[in-house]
Amino acid sequence: MDRILVCLKRAVDYNVRIRVKTDGSGVVTDGVKMSVNPFDEIALEEALRIREKGETDEVVVVSIGTDACQQQLRVGLAMGADRAIHVRTEQALEPLDIARILVRIAETEQPGLIMLGKQAIDGDNNQTGQMLAALWQRPQATFVSKLTLSGTTATAVREVDAGLETIEFDLPAVVTSDLRLNEPRYVKMPDIMKAKRKPLATIELEELGITPQTRVTVLQTAAPPVRQKGKMVADAAELVAELKRMDLP
Amino acid sequence: MGRILIIAEHDGSELNPSTARCLSCAGEFSGLDCDIAVLAKDGQRVCEQAAALFGVSTVIRVDNDANEHALAAVHAPQIAKLAEQYSHVLGPSTTFGKDLMPRVAALLGVAQISDIMSVISQHSFARPIFAGNAIVSVEIRAQDKVVATVRTASYQAAASGGNATIESRALDVELPTHTRYRGTSSSDGVGRPDLQSAAIVISGGRGVGSEKNFALIYQLADRIGAAVGASRAAVDAGYIANDHQVGQTGKIISPELYIAIGISGAIQHITGIKDAGTIVAINKDADAPIFEIADIGLVGDLFTIIPELEKLL
Structure with a gap:
């Protein structure tokens, strides 16, 4: 195929300990480290491996958001993507609008595959890939832990609750990555330098003719209830006695 | 309406x-x-x-x-x-x-x-x-x-x-043929309760030490009709298949009784068990974070405790 499009979301780094603002207006993001959403990074790694096998000519990364997203696109370029597209907007967008934007990009770029993470670790929505596939009217393979291409079709192993499910689908298609698809490569210093010279195109959201909507409003953000520490027992017998007292199992 | x-x-x-x-x-x-x-x-x-x-x-x-x-x-x-x-x-x-x-x-x-x-x-x-x-x-x-x-x-x-x-109902809608089901493989045999709906779940972590040792977890689970889960560390170490993984990136479960054995209690694991009725933790490290959220904690060697539990339960 000519190219694979990989979507990268700028998200709070997975090592950051999330704190809820005391006034309930959101989580603290000031001065917090931002990264590529880890599941998207896995999607990119897979696309790069496909290119290294000679099964695609080009890997294009795309991100939607403020200028800050360009940092994540540069990471993608440093990992090995050939070029980047930044759709610029100051608005926080919902998955449905992200999907509508990606369809527009797909119409121009004509990718054989669009790859992205199964979810972003901030909003945990797990929707964008599925919505994109619906609007693009193409197959979706979600939660993928193994992907094999063969000509105009692909086979994916999906991590489902019952075990591992295998599906076959026609290309082009949308693939969302699960944790075990691969282990992304580390970016080396020379690659970061090289990435600075790779093409990064910016498109204003308005140019795509899409007007985002606010369909869902966040009313309040709260810290989750915490479980309290219980009691310690000395041995197995005491443990079983305690369970019996609680009428368990 | x-x-x-x-x-x-x-x-x-x-x-x-x-x-x-x-x-x-x-x-x-x-x-x-x-x-x-x-x-x-x-x-x-x-x-x-x-x-x-x-x-x-x-x-x-x-x-x-x-x-x-x-x-x-x-x-x-x-x-x-x-x-x-x-x-x-x-x-x-x-x-x-x-x-x-x-x-x-x-x-x-x-x-x-x-x-x-x-x-x-x-x-x-x-x-x-x-x-x-x-x-x-x-x-x-x-x-x-x-x-x-x-x-x-x-x-x-x-x-x-x-x-x-x-x-x-018969629906007059055009259905795509671009996606085809090819099969599902499950790591568990029949007869064991489903992890997501089981009343009791026993999970093993890295502390279990090997795939072979997971037999101990299975034995205890079968003894009391529990489903078997695992931490991400145990899955990543290859002790057990990924469909057993409990946690943020695995299954989020709410059994009446959850027994965590040899699991330290990483945040991503805790995320998957927060709604359990009662959490029991068995770990040799008294400082393991799992004890902070466990209703009943027992510090000790799982290889001696599991056989004792099997006799007592």
Whole structure:
């Protein structure tokens, strides 16, 4: 195929300990480290491996958001993507609008595959890939832990609750990555330098003719209830006695 | 006046317990009737099980050879068609529902709410973000249809004792043929309880030490009819297959009793068990974070404790 499009979301780094603002207006993001959403990074790694096998000519990364997203696109370029597209907007967008934007990009770029993470670790929505596939009217393979291409079709192993499910689908298609698809490569210093010279195109959201909507409003953000520490027992017998007292199992 | 449609999850012959949990969530919408849709090749048996759940008005049976396996691309246009008559469409936040419901929402041109933990009003809900480290209450526009997944760990299964009517529907929608089911392999043999619906779950972590040693966990589990889970560390170490993984990136469960053995208690694991009734932790490291949230903690060597428990339970 000519190219694979990989979507990268700028998200709070997975090592950051999330704190809820005391006034309930959101989580603290000031001065917090931002990264590529880890599941998207896995999607990119897979696309790069496909290119290294000679099964695609080009890997294009795309991100939607403020200028800050360009940092994540540069990471993608440093990992090995050939070029980047930044759709610029100051608005926080919902998955449905992200999907509508990606369809527009797909119409121009004509990718054989669009790859992205199964979810972003901030909003945990797990929707964008599925919505994109619906609007693009193409197959979706979600939660993928193994992907094999063969000509105009692909086979994916999906991590489902019952075990591992295998599906076959026609290309082009949308693939969302699960944790075990691969282990992304580390970016080396020379690659970061090289990435600075790779093409990064910016498109204003308005140019795509899409007007985002606010369909869902966040009313309040709260810290989750915490479980309290219980009691310690000395041995197995005491443990079983305690369970019996609680009428368990 | 609204009406709720729940999309049944099933394997062709058995209704998945996630459906009964969705029904409990539907019960939180006061005053709305609730129907269940069963898309299958031959849905008779599953429809009968759905009709027996308490609180269901009508079970909609949609038989089609294309529905033999739950492919989101095939199911979604049918559900979008059925949704015309409903104000709310709910599915479980299992891999089945997560795959399907966003595709349905996009076809309907509406947002989707993921992982409802509680219903605040007919258009507002609580849901977790940042792996459960924050809970948001969200409100969807009043004019929009609500398409959502229900966080199954937040709800008990609805009781049986219902007697709903089963109504067959033929849907005039074009179904894609671009996606084809090829098979499912499960790591567990038959006869063991399902991890997501089991009343008791025993999980092993890195402390179990090897794939061979996991036999001890299985033995104890079989002794008390428990399902077997594992931490991500145990899965990554290759001790057990990934479909056993409990946690943020695995399964989020709410058994009555959860026994964590040789699990230190990384945040991502705790995320998956927060809704358990009682948590028991057995670990040789007294400083393991799991003890901070465990209802009963026991510091000691699992290789001596497990055989003792087997005798005592």
